[in-house]
Amino acid sequence: MHPFLLYEGCKQIPGADCSNNGWTNANKVIECQGKFYIGDFTxxxxxxxxxPCPPERKLIFSFTIAKFDSWDLEGVSVYRDDLLVGSIAxxxxxxxxxxxxxxxxxxxEKKTFSFQSPVGKNSFKLLLEDNLQSYDDExxxxxxxxxxxxxxxxxxxSECNFLGDMWRICAGNQTLFAKFVPFKIKSINILKGIRVQxxxxxxxxxxxxxxxxxQTCLDDFNFPKYEKYS
Incomplete structure (x- = not known):
């Protein structure tokens, strides 16, 4: 199964998409080797x-980190909400x-971190924080x-607004779910790029x-099928 792209940013060369990037506190860029980086921070x-993301999803968060100047085994940590996902030093x-x-x-250097979206929530916060101490050389x-x-x-x-009982269909197991789910559908949480019919x-x-x-509140329906865009 191929990973499903939820978000990408600051990927253009030199980096026209890096300035207005949607990250809070991150509205500046720095240039290195003809590429813009979001930063620099210290x-x-x-x-x-x-x-926004449905609960209990396995996710991969990747980016290219840039170390500028002198780091003395200090670094940057990545958090999902308050949970430490990983650190770079x-x-x-x-x-x-x-x-x-x-x-x-x-x-x-490219870095990759794996984690799971929180239980019972339809969104989460990714936070990057450094513990660098010198403002002028790191x-x-x-x-x-x-x-x-x-x-x-x-x-x-089973209820409007993503409440009540929840059932899930994942790529490759539609038949398994369809066989065992007799229920009314009142709302559907759909990732961008997936089509529900x-x-x-x-x-x-x-x-x-x-x-x-x-779909936050539908008329009662027994069971749908979905397919992913090619």
């Missing part, structure tokens, strides 16, 4: 972004003199940001209904 700085002389920003070498930035879901699914709820003679006059975004 001194215990925090940036964050809230992502370097020493002062790791890297090469690629950005020409200071006496110390710089370093750019900082960081990042770019090529990507958030992917490893198990793309559609969640169906519903057709029954007792629903909307038997006309095929197609949904590509969340």
């Amino acid at each position: 001194g215990g700085y925090q940036i964050w972004k809230i992502f 370097y020493t002062a002389y790791q890297g090469e003199y690629v950005c020409a920003l200071s006496f110390f070498p710089d370093l750019t 900082s960081w930035g990042f770019r090529d940001i990507k958030l992917q879901i490893l198990n793309p699914c559609v969640d169906f709820y 519903m057709k029954d003679k007792r629903f909307k006059g038997g006309i095929l209904q197609t949904y590509t975004q969340n």
Whole structure:
């Protein structure tokens, strides 16, 4: 199963999409080797972004980190809400003199972190925070940001507004779920890029209904099928 892209940002060259990036506290850029990075940040700085996402999804968060100047085994930590997902740390002389920003070498490296979206919530916050101490000779930035879901699914709820009992259909197991789910559908949580199709003679006059975004309160329906865009 291929990962399902939930978000990507600051990926253009040199980086026209890096300035207005949607991350809170992150509206500045720095250039290195002809590429813009969101940054640079230091001194215990925090940036964050809230992502809508159904609960209990396996996710991959990846980006290219840029170490500027002298890091003394200090670094940047990644949090999902208040949960530490992982940390990045370097020493002062790791890297090469690629950005020409200071006496110390710089370093750019792709980093990947895996985690799960929280139980019982339809969004979460990703936060990056550094513990750098010197404002004039150590900082960081990042770019090529990507958030992917490893198990793309559609969640169906027995009540409006994603309340009541929840059933889930994931890629590759529609038949298994369809066999064991006799219920009415009142709301559907749909990831961007997934299409839900519903057709029954007792629903909307038997006309095929197609949904590509969340449905918060539907007429009763027994069971849909969904398919992912190619």
